[in-house]
Amino acid sequence: MANEVYHPDPSMKPTPYIKSMKEYEKMYKRSIESPEEFWEDIAKQFYWETPFTNKFCSYNFDVTKGPISIKWMEGATTNICYNLLDKNVRNGMGEKIAFYWEGNDPEDYSRLTYKKLLIQVCKFANVLKSKGVNKGDRVAIYMPMILETVIVMLACTRIGAVHSVVFAGFSSDSLAERLLDAKSKVLVTSDGVWRGEKLLCLKEICDAAMERSKKFGHEVESCIVVKHLPRLNASQSRDGEGKENDEKSPEKRKAFDYQVPWDEDRDAWWDDEMEDASSSCYPVWVGAEDPLFLLYTSGSTGKPKGVLHTTAGYLLYAATTFKYVFDYHPGDVYWCTADVGWITGHTYVVYGPLANGATSVLFEGVPFHPHNGRYWEVIQKFKVNQFYTAPTAIRSLMKFGDVPVKKFDLSSLKVLGSVGEPINSEAWLWYYNVIGSGKCSIVDTFWQTETGGHVTFPFFGVLPVLLDENGKEIQGPGEGYLVFRRPWPGIMRTIFGNHERFETTYFKKFPGFYTSGDGARRDEEGYLWITGRMDDMLNVSGHLLSTAEVEGALAEHGAVVEVAVVARPHPVKGECLHCFITTKDGVKFTPKLSDELRRRVREKIGPFAAPECIQYAPSLPKTRSGKIVRRVLKKIAQNDRNLGDISTLADESIIEILFANLPVQD
Numbered sequence: 014m015a016n017e018v019y020h021p022d023p024s025m026k027p028t029p030y031i032k033s034m035k036e037y038e039k040m041y042k043r044s045i046e047s048p049e050e051f052w053e054d055i056a057k058q059f060y061w062e063t064p065f066t067n068k069f070c071s072y073n074f075d076v077t078k079g080p081i082s083i084k085w086m087e088g089a090t091t092n093i094c095y096n097l098l099d100k101n102v103r104n105g106m107g108e109k110i111a112f113y114w115e116g117n118d119p120e121d122y123s124r125l126t127y128k129k130l131l132i133q134v135c136k137f138a139n140v141l142k143s144k145g146v147n148k149g150d151r152v153a154i155y156m157p158m159i160l161e162t163v164i165v166m167l168a169c170t171r172i173g174a175v176h177s178v179v180f181a182g183f184s185s186d187s188l189a190e191r192l193l194d195a196k197s198k199v200l201v202t203s204d205g206v207w208r209g210e211k212l213l214c215l216k217e218i219c220d221a222a223m224e225r226s227k228k229f230g231h232e233v234e235s236c237i238v239v240k241h242l243p244r245l246n247a248s249q250s251r252d253g254e255g256k257e258n259d260e261k262s263p264e265k266r267k268a269f270d271y272q273v274p275w276d277e278d279r280d281a282w283w284d285d286e287m288e289d290a291s292s293s294c295y296p297v298w299v300g301a302e303d304p305l306f307l308l309y310t311s312g313s314t315g316k317p318k319g320v321l322h323t324t325a326g327y328l329l330y331a332a333t334t335f336k337y338v339f340d341y342h343p344g345d346v347y348w349c350t351a352d353v354g355w356i357t358g359h360t361y362v363v364y365g366p367l368a369n370g371a372t373s374v375l376f377e378g379v380p381f382h383p384h385n386g387r388y389w390e391v392i393q394k395f396k397v398n399q400f401y402t403a404p405t406a407i408r409s410l411m412k413f414g415d416v417p418v419k420k421f422d423l424s425s426l427k428v429l430g431s432v433g434e435p436i437n438s439e440a441w442l443w444y445y446n447v448i449g450s451g452k453c454s455i456v457d458t459f460w461q462t463e464t465g466g467h468v469t470f471p472f473f474g475v476l477p478v479l480l481d482e483n484g485k486e487i488q489g490p491g492e493g494y495l496v497f498r499r500p501w502p503g504i505m506r507t508i509f510g511n512h513e514r515f516e517t518t519y520f521k522k523f524p525g526f527y528t529s530g531d532g533a534r535r536d537e538e539g540y541l542w543i544t545g546r547m548d549d550m551l552n553v554s555g556h557l558l559s560t561a562e563v564e565g566a567l568a569e570h571g572a573v574v575e576v577a578v579v580a581r582p583h584p585v586k587g588e589c590l591h592c593f594i595t596t597k598d599g600v601k602f603t604p605k606l607s608d609e610l611r612r613r614v615r616e617k618i619g620p621f622a623a624p625e626c627i628q629y630a631p632s633l634p635k636t637r638s639g640k641i642v643r644r645v646l647k648k649i650a651q652n653d654r655n656l657g658d659i660s661t662l663a664d665e666s667i668i669e670i671l672f673a674n675l676p677v678q679d
């Protein structure tokens with residue numbers, strides 16, 4: 014496929030913002046040669062309470078010359094919420110739909126206009142104020158994909174508070190770690206949520222997390238809880254129609270029996286708090302470089318990093334990438350399936366679409382419930398024009414063939430997006446031919462929590478470079494480390510509370526560059542192909558994990574003496590975890606122990622991190638100095654005997670034993 018070129022269908026209307034490659038090149042050139050002018054023009058579309066006072070952009074990307082610093086529009090003041098909501102309402106878009114909400118149950122759906130969203134946001138901003146939240150305070154959000162989640166995020170920005178969204182699939186330990194690190198004053202959650210056929214009791218998880226956080230020295234002052242379950246218990250649509258639910262599956266019984274744990278001094282119901290809250294809340298003007306949000310991402314040491322994004326640059330970048338990459342035109346309906354708990358949800362469910370006055374779909378459910386054509390049904394229902402999802406989802410839906418797709422009318426689609434991991438040819442072609450009927454453009458968007466928004470093609474203002482191991486630039490075709498020479502407005506500014514770790518992680522390896530951690534190959538035509546992570550990070554279903562955090566969770570088990578975790582390719586998930594476990598003397602490796610270990614990873618990190626394979630290893634391949642040779646383990650996990658040089662191993666005999674014990678793989 015790499016040799017085939019698929020051109021956008023000329024019949025697609027309306028005409029795109031960027032009409033030709035030539036036009037892209039012209040705009041790109043300007044963004045590189047005159048970045049300040051380029052972004053200043055874009056900034057004019059937004060409201061600034063006061064203009065910038067210093068240079069439009071100033072930065073130091075070279076650790077050898079001093080601390081790393083990145084500043085865009087320093088001195089300017091603004092409010093993101095004002096730009097996303099008030100500005101659009103003032104421009105006559107009050108009645109325009111900001112979100113179509115589609116629940117887990119197809120009968121559960123609603124919509125929210127820009128005006129109504131603004132009212133709800135103001136009310137909740139006042140609730141936050143009543144809980145003592147001030148500018149700069151952190152508010153943690155552990156929520157399902159519901160409208161209230163967006164309301165909380167924007168309410169934070171209205172008063173200058175910093176949101177820290179934690180994906181509601183993380184375990185209580187992971188949530189506790191994030192509450193503690195951010196010192197979040199308030200936590201907003203819901204009683205629970207149905208994900209497909211499964212019930213998640215979120216408030217229970219939050220209680221365990223708040224307790225743990227308190228034990229380690231940080232007490233969350235208030236917890237606000239959205240009552241989300243009752244209407245789902247009765248399986249009712251919002252207009253009150255629907256059937257009483259008398260089925261008694263174990264999960265449904267769990268829902269009926271679920272008593273939401275409660276602390277009278279700390280907890281409050283959303284509805285009670287919102288009832289008397291005023292619907293007017295003057296925005297707090299914040300500095301261009303004031304923090305907007307924290308979002309934790311895995312770090313190679315095992316401790317997650319609180320990636321910090323700031324106000325002005327992130328706004329410019331989210332808005333501009335959204336507009337051009339998805340070619341969003343007024344009147345279009347856009348749908349990004351990512352959970353708001355990840356960066357894709359931040360930039361392309363919330364900030365990018367609203368900054369463009371867009372109408373989006375917010376989907377709570379899963380692609381397989383109540384049937385395998387759910388995504389396609391939702392596209393038909395809302396006449397979605399731009400659809401953005403991950404290769405894992407595409408691969409898992411491909412398995413069911415074309416029949417579930419053909420049942421629905423997908424003719425509204427114009428642009429398809431892919432994000433989170435490299436997309437394989439087979440999945441790309443199915444996406445293109447079956448979902449896009451051979452007419453839609455596919456935008457493969459490489460980016461990271463750290464980059465704030467898309468950075469490939471390259472996008473405007475982005476200057477990618479390939480370096481070899483010695484830091485020498487690779488010109489022309491070749492493969493190497495993907496680094497960036499200068500900042501674009503949406504790049505992260507620091508790791509919360511640890512600027513030194515920020516510098517070490519991203520700027521020390523190749524001074525003068527931001528190191529992405531990914532490798533890339535440049536082909537004959539100059540296109541960049543992402544080859545995957547070059548560090549100890551794993552990408553399971555588009556979720557980034559570090560080997561260290563999974564190893565840490567496993568090593569805590571009393572039966573384990575040593576552990577090594579590697580990634581191996583997986584037909585649906587992209588990569589999956591293969592864990593090698595050495596047990597303590599006298600402890601037998603049994604299926605029960607294997608289950609316990611798998612459960613431990615789910616509990617410590619979250620279900621998405623559950624290892625595919627746990628293999629017993631009497632010992633691990635090591636160098637004479639005792640370093641585990643992961644390169645060899647990776648090959649064993651893949652049943653690949655091209656081991657390369659193994660002369661440095663202290664004991665080669667273990668290799669054959671590990672190959673012989675390799676569990677059967679699908």
Ligand code: PRX
Nearest residue numbers: 432433434435457458459460461462543557
């Ligand atoms: O390895 C790259 C992969 O996902 C990593 C970033 O993960 P995260 O910060 O969780 O953000 C995910 C969503 C932006 C990258 O370092 N990655 C992301 N998008 C792509 C990708 N790999 C290949 N192609 C992509 N389009």
